[in-house]
Amino acid sequence: MEKESVTIYDVAREAGVSMATVSRVVNGNSNVKQVTKDKVQAVIERLDYHPNAVARGLASKKTTTVGVIIPDVTDAYFSELARGIDDVANMYHYNIILANSDESGSKELKVLENLLAKQVDGVIYMGNGLNAELRKAFRHANAPVVIAGSVDDEEKHPAVNIDYVAATCDAVNKLIRTGHDKVAFVSGDLKQPINYKYRLKGYQKALAEANITFDDSLIFTSEYFYAAGYELAKKIQASAATAAIISDDELAAGLLNGLTDAGVNVPNDFELITANNTKLTQITRPELTSITQPMYDMGAVSMRMLTKLMNKEQLDQTTVVLPYGIIARSSTK
Amino acid sequence: MEKESVTIYDVAREAGVSMATVSRVVNGNSNVKQVTKDKVQAVIERLDYHPNAVARGLASKKTTTVGVIIPDVTDAYFSELARGIDDVANMYHYNIILANSDESGSKELKVLENLLAKQVDGVIYMGNGLNAELRKAFRHANAPVVIAGSVDDEEKHPAVNIDYVAATCDAVNKLIRTGHDKVAFVSGDLKQPINYKYRLKGYQKALAEANITFDDSLIFTSEYFYAAGYELAKKIQASAATAAIISDDELAAGLLNGLTDAGVNVPNDFELITANNTKLTQITRPELTSITQPMYDMGAVSMRMLTKLMNKEQLDQTTVVLPYGIIARSSTK
DNA sequence: CATATGTTTGCAAACGTTTACATCTAAAAA
């Protein structure tokens, strides 16, 4: 913990070459004779030299670090995305600085500013709070930004997600086909585009296709917490709904258990489809039927896109839409 | 994305002072006249100057960044710890570089090396794989390391955890008191000290106190996955056990559902106590009785310790043991 | 008025790399 660190100078001196040459071998530059390369390499190992990434970053203006803004690491949906991000980041020799934003606009801005001050080479944004201010901050950032697992409703920023409209529509359709014409729509804040411009649209589309008139007493919003879902069960019971599509698994689990504990039999009395197919969906009894999203892949792809962007490569497509599915479990008939 | 960044020189020039003075006001140095402080501050805002953290890091040899080694962000136990870490890191104006290790010894070493190359000011290690090699790497690191949510069985490194022996002993006692003398012990790899030196010890202690002879056909190990737990149900059923203490919630959930699906009634035919009180424990039916660990706090405290270490302050105690509890839910009578 | 004292500022040297550019070498071409 107190050692003087060995620098490129030490290596150069010991190897009898200039620091430039050492730098070249460290960076795999081709213009170095094999014998000197070996000589330097030997010294590097003998002295246990490790290049100082900070100095490197300053000189090269690249930190091989990307910032990742996440609402909450503790959330299964986002942590799965984060895992995909980290794995491919590693593959390309990047590190990630993880920053929790709590989906709070002001915190997101603060965190972004902070990441940019640290000179990250790029940032990945997770969250559903993309607003004008944040958009502006992204535009003015001198690092590329890609959005993972959510949408940019103005489609200005590179993003990777699924077709939320179609997925929601399919799920609601499935419910309608089994005879429900009173399907509750349960999502987070309707101010968020992902909810009102995509999920709700998909819900309405399914209704329209089946000639069911929209009834806004079947629209519920809630925070994405287990307890919130559990509470919500009462309201849902009081409504005319006989089935529900829910946009978060933890919320869905709460709702399921709330209903069950109130004596409602799922799926016989009430059917449920949730949205993210996280681990939770298999743990509940009955297991939850769910839209499936390739969270890990979405994370991985978004990071891959970011590496291209950081490399000034052209993107084939600015927003990539990954396939979704629906897995039938026991919360539907 | 293409702007030339404004440096401390620009600010200095515009404000008609030297860069040293600008540096001083940025860093809140007291020896600056109020009027110049204001003048400089105004220019900073006008030019939207943001100090370059990399340059700062090089000059000051402090990066205000800490490395966090985590087995898997996706794991509820560790992500909860990570959340505590990040929150207090933020409080003290640190950022965290998150690195997944998969509990693989070689990856842990690689990741640590990488973090140190990035000149992190400290590192927090999560995981149960503390071995001789890693220990050596920690010792030779020029940054303090603290262990969060696990043990250093040699007690050389600062760590924050709970009293695993006592917790396990209490849980097993609870089972014994309700009449069980065949309690299965289900943990991860028994090569890990936390399992064989702590949890197993606690289990044996409880047995000894109740004059029950140890029977190693009741000892099971498994990976910490839902599916693994589900599979394990068969083996457990085939054993003489009538209750179990499990060291991971996901595993416990799998076991619970495996038993239930095989027609075993929990808690009437079989009782279960799990270890981490993560969200999962409330989602299962029946809900899981669990040891409670203050994960968030353990993360927070470990980060707080690290800030002291990074500040060269003396630690009151090198290992802090936080209180645990047991919350009775429906998987026990 | 001279001196001492304390506060405010500036100067310039780090920090440890990368990277144009210049130089040198040796082999290839003339």
Added chain:
DNA sequence: TTTTTAGATGTAAACGTTTGCAAACATATG
């Protein structure tokens, strides 16, 4: 043999800060 050329190496200037030290200034003291 002389000239070219390409490859291998070295020189030194960035990169954008912090910080020890010296200088300048202001105020209080004798």
